[in-house]
Amino acid sequence: MNIAFIGLGNMGGKMAQNLLKAGLNVYGFDLSETAVTYFTEAGGIACDSPQAAARTADVVITMLPAAKHVKDVYLGENGVLAVLKAGSLCIDSSTIDPQTIKDIAASAAEREITICDAPVSGGTIGAQAGTLTFMVGTDEATFIRVKTVLSPMGKNMVHCGDVGAGQIAKICNNLILGISMAAVAEGMALGVKLGIDPQALAGVINSSSGRCWSSEVCNPWPDICENAPASKGYKDGFATQLMLKDLGLAVEAAGQVKQPVVLGGLVQQLYQQLCMQGNANLDFSSVIQQYLPKQA
DSSP: OEEEEEOOSTTHHHHHHHHHHTTOEEEEEOSOHHHHHHHHHTTOEEOSSHHHHHTTOSEEEEOOSSHHHHHHHHHSTTOGGGTOOTTOEEEEOSOOOHHHHHHHHHHHHTTTOEEEEOOEESHHHHHHHTOEEEEEESOHHHHHHHHHHHTTTEEEEEEEESTTHHHHHHHHHHHHHHHHHHHHHHHHHHHHHHTOOHHHHHHHHTTSTTOOHHHHTSOSSTTSSTTSGGGGTTOSSSBHHHHHHHHHHHHHHHHHTTOOOHHHHHHHHHHHHHIIIIITTSBGGGGGGGGSOOOO
C-alpha cells in the first residue's frame, strides 16, 4: 500500500514514522525542511509537492494546521484530488470546522474519491507511541477500511457518525482539554504557592478525583511527567496557538447553535494572552505561566 502523508509537523511526522515502522511505503510532503529531513531519516520518501506525494498513492493522510490549508491541499490549483485515481481514500486528521470537510468530501465524491475526517487525541506523546485515538466521520463500510490504515498510529478508532462528526467530537474534546489544562495549572500553581511539594501534590491529584489526562500524562508543572513538554521547556508539544484555534472553533460552533460555553470563553482568553506574550509555539500546558510570578 502506498500512502501519501501531507503535513509532517510535531504530530504528522511522528504519525508517519509509525506507518514506516509498520513496513508501509510513505511518500511525504511538508514545507519545513527540518520536518522532511526527520521523515527521510526514518525511511520516508520525500516529495516536492502534495500532488507529487499523492500521484501514486492508494491513501492520502493530511495533518494540517487549519481549514484553509486543508482546502488548498485537496481543492487548490495544485490539489491532490486532481491526480488521485477513482477509488482512492483520503483521511484528514487535521482539526477544522465540520462544514469544510463536508464540502471537500462532496467535491471528492464527484471524482469517486472517498474523504473522511479522523482528527486525533493523545498529543505528541500519543503520536510517538502509536496510541492515538482517532475520531472518524464516515460511513460504516469506509470505517472498516480506515481502521486498517490507522491501526499503526493509534489504539482507539471511534466511529462518530457521518463525515463531519469526527470534527464535532474533536472540537468538543479539545474544549474540555483546554479547560482541564487550565484547571490543573491553576491548582498546581496554587498548591506550590501555599507550600506543598509539586510532586506530592501531583501524586495526590493523580490518585484522587482531580485526576485527568492534563494532570497525569501532560502535567504543566516541570519534571512531574518525564516525557511531558513541561519537562522539556514546553517544546515539541501541542502548540498554544493550535489550542487557541480549536477553542475558537468550539466557541464559533456554539454560537451557531446558541449553546453557551462559559468556561470555554474564559479559557480562550487565557490562551489568547499567552499567544500575545510571544508563547504561541510553546505547548499549551505552558498556560501555567499565566499563574506564576513574571520574570523581571
